[in-house]
Amino acid sequence: MQHQHPIVRWSMPIAIVVLFVLSLSPIGWIRWTNWFSAQAQVAISPIAHPITIAINTVIPPAISDPDASLRERALGDELSRVRTDLLQIQEENRRLTARVADLSRGSMITPNLDVRQVHRPRISNLVGDHILIRTGHIEGLSRGSVVAVDAVQLLGMVTRVDAKTCTVLPITADSSGQIQAVVLLDDAGEDQAICLLTPLGDGTLRGEVAGSAGNTNYALKVGQEVRLLDGQWPTHAQMLLVGTIQRIEHNESQPLRQRIIVKPSVKDLRRVPEVIFRLPSLDNANNPNNGGTP
Numbered sequence: 001m002q003h004q005h006p007i008v009r010w011s012m013p014i015a016i017v018v019l020f021v022l023s024l025s026p027i028g029w030i031r032w033t034n035w036f037s038a039q040a041q042v043a044i045s046p047i048a049h050p051i052t053i054a055i056n057t058v059i060p061p062a063i064s065d066p067d068a069s070l071r072e073r074a075l076g077d078e079l080s081r082v083r084t085d086l087l088q089i090q091e092e093n094r095r096l097t098a099r100v101a102d103l104s105r106g107s108m109i110t111p112n113l114d115v116r117q118v119h120r121p122r123i124s125n126l127v128g129d130h131i132l133i134r135t136g137h138i139e140g141l142s143r144g145s146v147v148a149v150d151a152v153q154l155l156g157m158v159t160r161v162d163a164k165t166c167t168v169l170p171i172t173a174d175s176s177g178q179i180q181a182v183v184l185l186d187d188a189g190e191d192q193a194i195c196l197l198t199p200l201g202d203g204t205l206r207g208e209v210a211g212s213a214g215n216t217n218y219a220l221k222v223g224q225e226v227r228l229l230d231g232q233w234p235t236h237a238q239m240l241l242v243g244t245i246q247r248i249e250h251n252e253s254q255p256l257r258q259r260i261i262v263k264p265s266v267k268d269l270r271r272v273p274e275v276i277f278r279l280p281s282l283d284n285a286n287n288p289n290n291g292g293t294p
Contacts, residue, residue, distance in 0.1 A: 115236045117148075118277040123165070129173035131270055136164045139277065146237040146278040153265045154228055154240040155275055170269040171242065174201040180230040181242045183209060183260070185218050193218055195226065197242065197262055203269070205243065205262045208251060220248055226262045236278050241265060 022030050118139055123132040135141060145158040147168045156170040169176050176199050182192040197207035209220060226242045243264040251259040266272060 116279050116281050118279060119274055120277065121274045122272060129175050129270075130159065130167040130169050131272075131275075133166050133168055133275060134164070135277070136162050136166050138163060140279055141166055141277060144234070146234055146240075148240055148276045148278055149266055149269065149272045149274075151276070152241045154237065154242055155266075155269050155272065157233075158277075168275065172199045172201075172203050172205060172264065172269050174199060178207075179205075179228060179233075179242070181207075181226050181262075182229045183220065183245065184225045184227065185220075191218065192229075193220070194229075195260065197226070200261075203263065203267070204246065206249075206259065207262070208254065208257045208259050210257065220245065220258055220260060222246065222248065226260075234278075236280075 022033070118135070120133050120135040120139070123134050133147075141158055141161045143158055143161060145161075145166075147155045147157060149155045154171060156168050156173070156176065158166050159169045160167045171179060178196055178198050180194065180196055182194055185191040185193055194210045195207040196210070197205040199205050222245050224245045226245065227239045228242055229238055241264075243262040245260050246263040247261040249259040249261065251257050
């Protein structure tokens with residue numbers, strides 16, 4: 001029978017005794033063992049990351065480390081919230097910038113008239129041909145108040161108003177009456193042709209062009225602007241945009257007069273998100289004595 005060397009035979013008991021003694025020793029006495037730990041880290045660290053990936057594949061972090069998973073979800077939610085706030089601020093900035101541009105362009109239509117412009121949202125539901133707006137007498141509205149959209153596009157006029165809401169009839173509605181307008185034959189708008197437009201109910205208006213006061217040989221073209229010039233509308237509504245010529249038709253009943261189809265600059269006047277009321281200034285509306293302070 002082969003006998004083991006005493007060192008081999010006693011190595012395991014000696015190791016157990018040494019480890020037991022070290023485990024009970026003060027930390028200051030076993031600080032020299034840090035050298036062995038450093039050598040072990042040199043060998044283990046290069047393969048720690050691949051092992052972690054493999055473990056996470058088999059056991060998701062939500063199971064192996066629930067606290068870490070909760071922190072990651074919290075950070076993801078916070079990032080999503082900040083991104084949403086940023087997008088909302090950017091959209092609000094674009095909306096306010098567009099509103100300032102609309103008010104500036106609208107005031108240039110009649111610069112010599114003291115007119116205030118009030119932006120208000122459209123209520124989603126439609127009432128027949130009418131659209132419902134969230135404002136009323138509280139803003140100084142009355143029956144016949146002029147309504148525009150996109151600064152210069154004529155939308156229609158107020159047909160009914162109460163304290164907090166009003167209904168507006170678009171110029172393209174079937175029940176809307178005829179309007180008189182002028183076609184701008186040149187870029188300066190000095191040469192004009194008069195036309196009487198009737199709504200067709202499909203978002204366009206049709207009318208015959210009577211003629212040009214300054215030029216008998218005028219030529220109508222697709223894309224020319226058509227603007228309101230009707231004595232039945234308030235002064236501050238004159239020269240608002242009705243639309244542009246979409247099509248020129250041959251008039252068999254009156255060959256000397258051309259017929260035009262006019263389309264507003266807005267695709268559907270009934271579904272605009274908000275409108276602009278063109279109203280007399282508060283001083284002129286409330287104080288007949290030229291706005292003097294009582």
